[in-house]
Amino acid sequence: MSPDTPTIADVARTAGVSVATVSRVLRAGPDVGVGTRARVLETIRDLGYRPSALARALVSGRSRLLTLLVDDIVNPFYPQLAKSVEYEAKKNGYSVVICSTGNSTAETRRSTERLLAQGTDGVIHASVGRDEHVLLSLIGDPRRVVFTNRRPVSPGVSYVVSDNRAGAAHLTGHLLALGHRRIGFIAGPKFASNAVERLDGFREAMAAFTDTEPLYAPGDLSAESGRRAVLDWIRSGCPPTAIVAVNDASALGALETLALNHLRVPDDMAVAGFDGTSLCASSHISLTTVDQHIPRLGRRSVQILLQQLNGSHEFHPTNEVLLSALLVRGTTIGNSRN
């Protein structure tokens, strides 16, 4: 009854041509008479016709749907990444499905299966879980994946990451230059390559001096682990004079707990994070951190993925390590406000 959305067949009939011709016009294909093209275009406009990407996907095998796998979209690092991914994707006519895996391998499997069935063309994997093999075996074709924010173990797959080791070393060097020697590192999970690399950088920088006293606290990249680490150090009776957190979220947790315990930052304890989230740039927080240039990470991931999806030439995985930048702010230097 309702006119519903017109199909290509409706357009063809109305314009008095064949569906093949309409299809050609749509695809800007050659070999279409100028008069015919005009007539078809007009009919399309008149009818308000919109091609069904669904049908197109079925026949072409490409849905123009991308998936972004994150840990937890609430972690401030991810919305920024998601925004840049979405921006770059839609610039190319792609939409992005965002999936929070909660670092559960089972969830990665479920989501990937669902998305694959729904025709996802490719996935950007920015979560840090132990789900690399599950994802790769489910996807099959390595051209359809790009890892970011994490370096995959498997060879032959593309990734774009930050120079985590160098960034952390640089950051630690900044604290050492300020005279700190007893520095605590709030770590991430051992299975997260980015967290491990940052730990390595910290270790390396600390080892360059003979009188340093590194301390280590376990963590899981959450604010909560930052809180716990600080609490433990305070209770130990002999806390560090500075803290390097594996990411901005744990640094935020550390700051909170310090404030609750009336310790001034940076006077009583200096704090630094890693990520460069916009949130921590606010003067209210003013966290010294390592800027990963998150939007660039997202943009490159999409560019690489689309190139792999559309490239006809043989596949060579792209591996990029982007330079990060030390961002010195109030939590390591300057007037204490706490």
Next chain:
Amino acid sequence: MSPDTPTIADVARTAGVSVATVSRVLRAGPDVGVGTRARVLETIRDLGYRPSALARALVSGRSRLLTLLVDDIVNPFYPQLAKSVEYEAKKNGYSVVICSTGNSTAETRRSTERLLAQGTDGVIHASVGRDEHVLLSLIGDPRRVVFTNRRPVSPGVSYVVSDNRAGAAHLTGHLLALGHRRIGFIAGPKFASNAVERLDGFREAMAAFTDTEPLYAPGDLSAESGRRAVLDWIRSGCPPTAIVAVNDASALGALETLALNHLRVPDDMAVAGFDGTSLCASSHISLTTVDQHIPRLGRRSVQILLQQLNGSHEFHPTNEVLLSALLVRGTTIGNSRN
């Protein structure tokens, strides 16, 4: 050459049955011999067959893809909403495409057109732009839309929002009870219904006392507008003693600027927000705010949308106004830390 992913036809051939039978087994349809079913199931497992949701979508007209339209995923309100939407959606086998419109009507149009073509079943509109009619006319069927975080002007469409007016009035009452009389309100755009309702609640509460002095600053729901408002009030030489911000993000901006100007919160100036983002719960910020129970908002939106999509009965739009709760924290009461 490559075995590619097997189709239903492959399964049928291998199992020695017709595709219809395989389809029945998949759909858990009745009327399938128990032996046949077992054989088909086994073949499916052997071949590693996965039904193509794409093909299914083409024939059934449903893609199991939902769209969440937000303003800007980086605004801390949205990731929390997105998380709950995604959770509830995947529980029902749906995936969620997230689109940041940046409050641009043109962007809403572009994204909606793309997503519609890609077969989105329905959209949850949580952005606050002036794009209501564009969205509705593009979608056509009101059953495929739910507004949240904003109340649509058009009748006949579902929405789930918070009791913004009452929440803001309650919050303002809290400040009045503390003795504040000169209170500033950092507003949102006039086209955003939630912002306007909060303003109304503020006005109403202030009007209940004769000696109150309301002040108003324009804003756009961003942290930046919070910064500017505070700066203007400070410069005016006669700032309010308390501030009610239209949302948590602007409250955050206000806090920043107060800190930069060495004003203590809440002693020199009390500050309150609206949203109940988890970020502001941190003891480092401890923002008094109105809790919208964001996850509930997301969950209900999805439930209502899915019900509308799958319901066979005639359509009656669902309009829900959820109760919010006052969350009194450090920025209006207690020891100042700034």
Next chain:
DNA sequence: GTGAAAGCGCTAACAT
């Protein structure tokens, strides 16, 4: 330059 026809992988009558 344009059309006819064969599918893409699946579902849903309609047979049997």
Next chain:
DNA sequence: ATGTTAGCGCTTTCAC
């Protein structure tokens, strides 16, 4: 209980 047959809306040879 199971098979046959039409499509869903589009792209893409292959003819003319």
